[in-house]
Amino acid sequence: MTLQEFKNSLENRSNLSFIIENGIKIPAYFHITEMGVKTKHFMDCGGVMRKDSKITFQLWTSDDYDHRLSCYKLSAIIKKAESLIKEDLDNLEIEMEYQDYTIGVYSVNLIDDKYILEPTLTDCLAKEACGIDETKQEIQTSECCTSDGCC
Numbered sequence: 001m002t003l004q005e006f007k008n009s010l011e012n013r014s015n016l017s018f019i020i021e022n023g024i025k026i027p028a029y030f031h032i033t034e035m036g037v038k039t040k041h042f043m044d045c046g047g048v049m050r051k052d053s054k055i056t057f058q059l060w061t062s063d064d065y066d067h068r069l070s071c072y073k074l075s076a077i078i079k080k081a082e083s084l085i086k087e088d089l090d091n092l093e094i095e096m097e098y099q100d101y102t103i104g105v106y107s108v109n110l111i112d113d114k115y116i117l118e119p120t121l122t123d124c125l126a127k128e129a130c131g132i133d134e135t136k137q138e139i140q141t142s143e144c145c146t147s148d149g150c151c
Contacts (some may be wrong), residue, residue: 001108003055004090006142007078009110010071017114018059018096026059026098026117032074033079034058034097037089046126055094088141095120 001009018026039053082089096106096117106117124130 001110002020002091003078003094005110006094006108007075007090009115010075013071013113016071016074018098019114020098020100020117020120021103024100025041027061029061029065030069031060031062031064031067032069032077033056033060035077037085037087038095039090044125046129048126050125053092055089055092057094057096059096059098069102 015028017028020026035055035057037053038056039051041049041051043049049139094108096108098104098106098117104117105120107120109116109118124132127134
């Protein structure tokens with residue numbers, strides 16, 4: 001979801017609900033403690049220089065059980081951050097950071113009027129240079145496998 005899509009989805013909404021893909025609900029008393037741009041300038045394993053930028057939000061919960069962030073207030077936070085960052089941010093994808101066991105980084109999708117946080121995944125960006133055949137990446141199962149995973 002891009003920042004523009006996220007901002008549009010906040011309009012005419014009465015409450016915010018974030019759920020991790022595995023069903024864990026972010027408590028309603030969460031805070032947004034950060035909004036920013038994270039830019040990663042790196043070389044992939046094939047020797048290609050790359051640059052990637054994302055909008056990041058950090059969701060945080062504390063013992064402030066009466067706290068409730070409204071859509072209006074979140075929109076105001078975004079507007080203020082945009083004015084300070086002074087870059088065109090609307091087309092950047094957003095990521096949410098939330099601490100469970102460790103800090104997780106999630107992409108965001110709107111499904112059934114709820115924001116679903118989906119875990120981000122690592123990937124090889126230079127599969128051809130590394131000799132990785134994408135068809136071999138699929139996990140094959142068969143009826144010969146036993147309950148302990150041995151075939």
